[in-house]
Amino acid sequence: MYAESAPAAPYGARTAVLEGRVVCGVCGEPCLYAPAGPGVYRCGSGCQPAAPAAELEQRVGRAVMERLYSPGGLARMAAAQELLHGLGIELSYPVPVSPRHAVHQWSHDFDQDTRRSTVSDALLAVVLGPPSQGDGGEDVRLFFAWRHPRTDPHGPGTV
Numbered sequence: 001m002y003a004e005s006a007p008a009a010p011y012g013a014r015t016a017v018l019e020g021r022v023v024c025g026v027c028g029e030p031c032l033y034a035p036a037g038p039g040v041y042r043c044g045s046g047c048q049p050a051a052p053a054a055e056l057e058q059r060v061g062r063a064v065m066e067r068l069y070s071p072g073g074l075a076r077m078a079a080a081q082e083l084l085h086g087l088g089i090e091l092s093y094p095v096p097v098s099p100r101h102a103v104h105q106w107s108h109d110f111d112q113d114t115r116r117s118t119v120s121d122a123l124l125a126v127v128l129g130p131p132s133q134g135d136g137g138e139d140v141r142l143f144f145a146w147r148h149p150r151t152d153p154h155g156p157g158t159v
Contacts, residue, residue, distance in 0.1 A: 015112050015116070016033035016035075016039070016041075016053065017053075017057045017060075017061075017112060017115045017116050017119060018033070018041065018053075018056065018116075018119060019033055019116070021119060021120075021123055021124075021125050021126055022041050022051075022056075022125070022126050023125050023126070023127050023128070024043040024047060024048055024127075024128055025127040025128050025129035025130065025143060026043070026047045026130060027043065027045045029043055029044035029045045030044055031043050031044065031051070031128060032044055034050070038052060038053065038054060039052070039053035039054065040052055040053055041053055041056055041128070048128065048140070051128060055139075056126075056128075056140075057115070058106075058107065059139075059142060060123075060126055060142065061103070061106040061107070061115060061118075061119075062103050062106070063142070063144060064106075064118060064122045064123065065099065065102040065105070065106050065118075066099045066102070066103065067122065067146070068102070068118070068122060069096055069098075069099050069101075069102035070099065071098075071099070074095065074096065074097070074099075077095045078095050078097075081095045092114075093105060093109060093110070093114070106118075122146065122147055122148075123144060123145065123146060123147060124145040124146070124147050125144075125145040126142055126143070126144060126145075127143040127144075127145070128141070128142065129141035129142070129143060
């Protein structure tokens with residue numbers, strides 16, 4: 001039979017890209033998406049300030065895309081895309097030509113469902129650590145629990 005799908009979000013409602021993947025690095029509680037206004041991810045216990053959703057999702061997206069689309073992986077994926085194209089199969093999104101192009105696709109081309117599935121395939125969790133005391137920045141620190149270890153020795157280091 002068919003699997004039940006989650007109910008669709010009401011028209012105009014923004015769905016969370018990182019739903020179920022964000023954890024507080026202070027207390028270990030899940031951070032829940034609060035859609036009011038621009039949207040934020042909020043620690044369930046309230047021990048840290050809320051993180052703006054759009055900013056957090058963009059930072060996570062950059063890290064995911066730069067990890068997934070390393071130079072060595074891009075060359076292999078471009079060859080696979082050419083093979084598929086020769087068989088008459090077109091991809092929804094073309095293989096990016098660089099990690100920077102991959103980040104651009106995340107920001108400008110991918111819809112929320114594509115972003116969510118990309119994050120789901122790449123990450124087990126994102127841990128939000130408190131801001132660094134020494135750098136004067138107010139951004140939360142991000143720690144990633146990747147689903148698969150890095151296999152491309154030519155890819156960028158840990159983000």
